[in-house]
Amino acid sequence: MLEQSAQITLFVLDFFIFVGALGVVFFNNIIYSALFLGLTFLSVALLYLLLGSEFLSVAQVIIYVGAINVLIVFAIMLVNKPEFDKKDMIWVPIDLKSFCVNFILFSTIVTMIVTTPWKLLVNNIDVKLNSLNFLSPIAKIGYQFLSTLVLPFELLSLLLLIALIGAVIIARRELIEDT
Known part of the structure; x- marks a missing residue:
């Protein structure tokens, strides 16, 4: 049945x-x-x-x-928005303060990625993961997301944050143009 x-x-x-x-x-x-x-x-x-x-x-x-x-x-x-003429676009040069802040942030992130001993972390995590055989497959996936796959996971979250900020900027630009 x-x-x-x-x-x-x-x-x-x-x-x-x-x-x-x-x-x-x-x-x-x-x-x-x-x-x-x-x-x-x-x-x-x-x-x-x-x-x-x-x-x-x-x-x-x-x-x-x-x-x-x-x-x-x-x-x-x-x-689905109306067509616009390219001559209506206003280009704003990059602000020096925001450029400096972004450059410092980017340099810090790159320095952290380059100087982190990833090989030691991965070996240590693999030993711990092999000792945790009693965990469910979902728990093992979560453990790997936050251990061996933490860099791609964080890069993906950063990419999603950038997309969200871009969507807000586009929506605010349309709101400002309509008023």
């Missing part, structure tokens, strides 16, 4: 994935396409849950349904 209910659930999820994919392709309104893309991502996350991979399911919901779909909607909102 459990096998039959799992097959029915699989067919229902396949149907929602198929309908969501068709909605993405065939709707003329791009907002509706983005919503159907979210339906497709959510159905794939439920499929991961059905297959017993809870971590992939949660990651699918957080990354794709949450972040990527919201990013697509924001991109659509920013793209």
